[in-house]
Amino acid sequence: MQDKLSLMIPGPTPVPESVLLAMGRHPIGHRSADFQKIVRRTTEQLRWLHQTSGDVLALAGSGTAAMEAGIINVLSKGDTVLCGDNGKFGERWVKVAKAYGLTVQVIQAEWGQPLEPEAFRAALDADAGKQIRAVILTHSETSTGVINDLEAIAGHVRAHGTALTIADCVTSLGACDVPMDRWGLDVVGSGSQKGYMMPPGLGFVAMSDRAWSAYERSDLPKFYLDLGRYRKSAHADSNPFTPPVNLYFALEAALGMMQEEGLEAIFARHARHRAAAQAGMTAMGLPLYAAAGHGSPAITAVAPEGIDAEVLRKKVKDRFDILLAGGQDHLKGKVFRIGHLGFVCDRDVLTAVAAIEATLQELGLHTGSVGAGVAACAAALAG
Ligand SMILES: Cc1ncc(COP(=O)(O)O)c(C=O)c1O
Known part of the structure; x- marks a missing residue:
């Protein structure tokens, strides 16, 4: 649109x-x-x-x-x-x-x-x-x-x-x-x-x-x-x-x-968005690319096993007008990245996770129980 x-x-x-x-x-x-x-x-x-x-x-x-x-x-x-x-x-x-x-x-x-x-x-x-x-x-x-x-x-x-x-x-x-x-x-x-x-x-x-x-x-x-x-x-x-x-x-x-907004509040917002993105992906069975405990507060990289990350990313863009980043160099097709940096609010992260979940479902690639990603993301946002 x-x-x-x-x-x-x-x-x-x-x-x-x-x-x-x-x-x-x-x-x-x-x-x-x-x-x-x-x-x-x-x-x-x-x-x-x-x-x-x-x-x-x-x-x-x-x-x-x-x-x-x-x-x-x-x-x-x-x-x-x-x-x-x-x-x-x-x-x-x-x-x-x-x-x-x-x-x-x-x-x-x-x-x-x-x-x-x-x-x-x-x-x-x-x-x-x-x-x-x-x-x-x-x-x-x-x-x-x-x-x-x-x-x-x-x-x-x-x-x-x-x-x-x-x-x-x-x-x-x-x-x-x-x-x-x-x-x-x-x-x-x-x-x-x-x-x-x-x-x-x-x-x-x-x-x-x-x-x-x-x-x-x-x-x-x-x-x-x-x-x-x-x-x-x-x-x-x-x-x-x-x-x-x-x-x-x-x-x-x-x-x-x-x-x-204040520095502390800005940092807390980014930390919350990292937690919410990570929780949503993990609940859908999508592995995080960064080693556990070392994820950036600005971006969450996801390495979906057995799924072409570019296909998923393009579908999310076409269906929901949400642009995710792709993998760079040898990670192209293997990784997609959710940016949650700057002027990003809880709604943006929740919507992105929901769009990824809905897209997986539409592609017949959702392996767990549908809604698990959104639920985990919402819980993380609620602290
Ligand atoms: C960590 C990091 N360093 C450097 C750059 C390069 O910045 P620019 O594209 O603004 O030159 C980027 C861009 O994404 C970046 O993420």
Whole structure:
């Protein structure tokens, strides 16, 4: 049905009407006092979201631009980095680091499994010469629905003394606690089309003081993504290049909504939706892809045995106008993913589980008692 599509993918996520309306104004001059006011306010709001007193910079670009900026602004030619790789996005940061000629050591875990903090501790302990300049990892690995133990890994990085933690928090920020200063994170990358409840187009990079010290030494090539320019402008409530001003209107409105809801309530909502999605799938006999206890609050990946996940996903879309995400790479057809990130309420999760259950029944693939998925989901939502 026209205009009825419900996005249950891990980005772009649904956008509240008030945020869409905030965007639907004429652009204003990006060097005007009015725009400066918006930059000042959104900078404070971004600090609140990241739980940091440091700089949080906004760039016109997606989450990948934010992460690439983070990497190239704190590292130098020939530096060694330790990358965590347990999915598509971990894999991407290995590729970016290699593209800039960095020496890359990789700590891998199988897709669906979390990264092992002990493996990071051992590699960092073994680095007596302090060659490792940064540890790069993904907090919520969207491709597999696994949440990695960023707090523990960042703790090992701090104990190393030299390395920085560069964290991809693209689908964890705004879904669960990412207290940047308390955990000692140095670079945090994210993107507007995720927990921010906005359309795509803005990337965010938060930088610690240690990250800025590394920036002073960094000699990797950069121009548009040179964060020093963004910092200088941000301190004057401005932007070095022409920013997407309408997205700033959206940012101010969306972060205002988030502040009204409160961080604890936002995290509790995402945790409840994870529990409800997991309970619904399990009750229907659909195995979860992420290892037990390591599911992301942003996304639930499901690996239905003996069922083509793409057929199921397409049928849910055609019958119910609910868009689920498919499996990436070798998981295509084997996995579907329910996004419950950002502007998602209990009704959305209950409806998605019901639509999956009804679709299984229509396809003659429901093996248990019909209604079990919805009942388990409802019970989890009720707490
Ligand atoms: C964990 C994670 N990192 C990075 C990205 C890349 O972000 P973008 O597509 O905004 O460049 C995504 C996108 O889904 C993601 O989920």
